[in-house]
Amino acid sequence: MIERDVRLFFQYRFLIIMRAIWFVSQVLLFGLIAAQMVNVPDYFQYYVGGLSVMTLYSTAIFIGFDIYEEAEHGVFEYLLSLPVSRRELVIGRSIGGGLRAFIYVGPLVAISLFVIGAINPLSFVIALFALFLFSFGISGMSIAIAVLIKSSDRFDILMGVLDAFIVRLSTTMYPAYVIQQTNPLYGWTANINPLTFAANLFRWGTGLEKIIYIQNPLLPLLGIVAFFGLFSFLGIVIYERMIEGGGWR
Amino acid sequence: MAPVIQIQNLTKKYGEFNAVDHLDLDIEEGEILGLLGPNGAGKTTTILMLATVIKPTDGTALVNGFDIRKQPEKVRGVLGVAFQEPKMLYVSTPWDVVNWHAKVCGLSTSERKLRVKEVLDAVQMWDARNKNVHALSGGMRKRVEMAKVLVQRPKVAIVDEPTAQIDIVGKHKIWNMLLELRDEGSTIILATNELYEADKLSDRVGILHKGKLLVCGTPKKLKDSILGGDIIDVELGQDASAEIIADLKSLKEVVDIMQVKSNSLRLYLNKVEEVVPRIMDLFTKKNVPIVSIRMSEPSLDDVFAHYTGLTIEEAQKDER
Numbered sequence: 254m255i256e257r258d259v260r261l262f263f264q265y266r267f268l269i270i271m272r273a274i275w276f277v278s279q280v281l282l283f284g285l286i287a288a289q290m291v292n293v294p295d296y297f298q299y300y301v302g303g304l305s306v307m308t309l310y311s312t313a314i315f316i317g318f319d320i321y322e323e324a325e326h327g328v329f330e331y332l333l334s335l336p337v338s339r340r341e342l343v344i345g346r347s348i349g350g351g352l353r354a355f356i357y358v359g360p361l362v363a364i365s366l367f368v369i370g371a372i373n374p375l376s377f378v379i380a381l382f383a384l385f386l387f388s389f390g391i392s393g394m395s396i397a398i399a400v401l402i403k404s405s406d407r408f409d410i411l412m413g414v415l416d417a418f419i420v421r422l423s424t425t426m427y428p429a430y431v432i433q434q435t436n437p438l439y440g441w442t443a444n445i446n447p448l449t450f451a452a453n454l455f456r457w458g459t460g461l462e463k464i465i466y467i468q469n470p471l472l473p474l475l476g477i478v479a480f481f482g483l484f485s486f487l488g489i490v491i492y493e494r495m496i497e498g499g500g501w502r
Numbered sequence: 503m504a505p506v507i508q509i510q511n512l513t514k515k516y517g518e519f520n521a522v523d524h525l526d527l528d529i530e531e532g533e534i535l536g537l538l539g540p541n542g543a544g545k546t547t548t549i550l551m552l553a554t555v556i557k558p559t560d561g562t563a564l565v566n567g568f569d570i571r572k573q574p575e576k577v578r579g580v581l582g583v584a585f586q587e588p589k590m591l592y593v594s595t596p597w598d599v600v601n602w603h604a605k606v607c608g609l610s611t612s613e614r615k616l617r618v619k620e621v622l623d624a625v626q627m628w629d630a631r632n633k634n635v636h637a638l639s640g641g642m643r644k645r646v647e648m649a650k651v652l653v654q655r656p657k658v659a660i661v662d663e664p665t666a667q668i669d670i671v672g673k674h675k676i677w678n679m680l681l682e683l684r685d686e687g688s689t690i691i692l693a694t695n696e697l698y699e700a701d702k703l704s705d706r707v708g709i710l711h712k713g714k715l716l717v718c719g720t721p722k723k724l725k726d727s728i729l730g731g732d733i734i735d736v737e738l739g740q741d742a743s744a745e746i747i748a749d750l751k752s753l754k755e756v757v758d759i760m761q762v763k764s765n766s767l768r769l770y771l772n773k774v775e776e777v778v779p780r781i782m783d784l785f786t787k788k789n790v791p792i793v794s795i796r797m798s799e800p801s802l803d804d805v806f807a808h809y810t811g812l813t814i815e816e817a818q819k820d821e822r
Contacts, residue, residue, distance in 0.1 A: 331585060335607075
């Protein structure tokens with residue numbers, strides 16, 4: 254399953270190229286311009302780190318659209334008839350969806366590293382591992398929502414709304430203290446957001462600690478592990494309930 | 503030896519609609535069982551339940567001794583399905599599809615390498631192996647779908663309308679593949695609405711109509727089961743009136759009459775050589791011109807009509 258999902262994704266060449274163009278334009282246009290407007294030290298580097306996590310998020314979400322593509326072509330029935338358990342099927346798909354996002358974002362992360370500069374090898378490996386789990390969790394979430402909603406149009410709209418909340422209420426684009434100053438409720442929400450965990454760990458791993466002030470990297474790491482575990486579990490349960498037995502038909 | 507598939511009271515309801523209605527059927531190891539019926543008869547639903555893709559509302563089936571409700575993973579381990587509509591994403595290539603299927607079914611790398619080539623060659627898709635599935639014709643996609651089952655060589659192969667929308671040359675190729683698969687030891691369930699296909703390939707045929715299994719037996723036994731072993735098709739120069747049909751029915755050798763079209767009758771007869779001259783006399787006396795008269799052996803179409811009162815085309819329209 255993992256290999257299949259990874260191979261399939263890299264055949265969507267148009268999507269891949271457009272996403273890469275989107276990333277580069279965000280860095281070279283929005284990042285550079287916003288850095289001139291914002292009174293936050295090293296904001297450009299900060300933003301590029303967050304952008305990598307945002308791209309990972311939006312790429313991992315894509316597995317949900319695959320579900321609809323498969324439903325349209327009747328591939329569900331085929332997958333359900335294969336000699337694999339439903340659990341293996343969902344976990345394989347979550348990992349496949351996460352892995353392909355991770356592979357895709359790899360070169361973009363390399364660009365980020367080039368922009369951000371110094372790294373501590375150990376913390377960087379830990380941060381990468383966290384991003385790995387994060388992308389699997391997002392994949393599981395996307396699968397769970399896709400099979401729950403059963404409509405690609407609604408899924409598309411919901412993902413847009415979710416993106417507005419989950420990305421904007423995180424530290425991907427602005428530091429936690431700025432969010433906190435704006436509204437304490439925003440600050441509290443951002444602190445438990447998995448995108449915040451992932452973005453902070455990535456910046457910590459790449460040496461941008463002076464802006465994010467992580468006191469204990471174990472906490473966001475545990476947050477990501479919990480997020481991964483929760484959505485992998487939910488993905489399995491929801492997939493089994495909604496798809497098993499021809500629930501989609 | 504116990505049958506390789508034992509279907510017991512298998513039922514699937516969608517709301518009040520019975521897609522499959524208390525189906526009981528045993529399938530012996532190494533046979534090709536044709537499930538014959540129009541679209542909507544319940545063939546695909548039965549297949550999807552056997553493949554553990556959908557759950558029965560009631561009843562169950564044992565596949566190679568494994569219960570489809572309690573041991574679905576074990577059932578899937580012995581089954582291979584070629585679906586009615588080829589199931590593949592349009593970004594894939596035939597090689598991707600078949601190779602991945604073989605991998606999921608547990609073939610080793612070396613075995614896979616050999617077998618995928620062999621099978622794609624057999625279905626004449628080797629040259630087109632790297633083409634996008636989107637660029638293939640319906641017939642080619644269907645052959646790729648068949649290749650999945652051929653590469654797997656499952657103990658039980660289920661093929662759903664394997665030759666629908668395929669030209670006659672392609673049909674013969676697929677029929678030969680199915681026979682080879684059976685000869686290699688697979689038991690095959692062939693769901694079809696093509697009477698000739700069912701007759702040519704099946705060791706036994708089960709006729710499904712409106713979710714119910716009406717009858718099951720060898721094609722010969724089913725044909726012999728129709729009263730009136732001889733058939734004549736009469737095309738008239740005018741519409742057949744109720745009166746002429748009643749007169750024909752009054753002849754004791756006429757077992758049954760089916761009005762195929764307004765001016766065309768199919769008569770099921772005993773002692774054909776004695777009764778045909780009398781039938782001709784009757785038409786002459788009543789001034790009903792005969793355009794053509796043709797004698798034939800009963801076919802599965804007649805068997806289907808005998809048990810449902812409809813031709814398969816009429817049944818198809820009825821389901822729509």
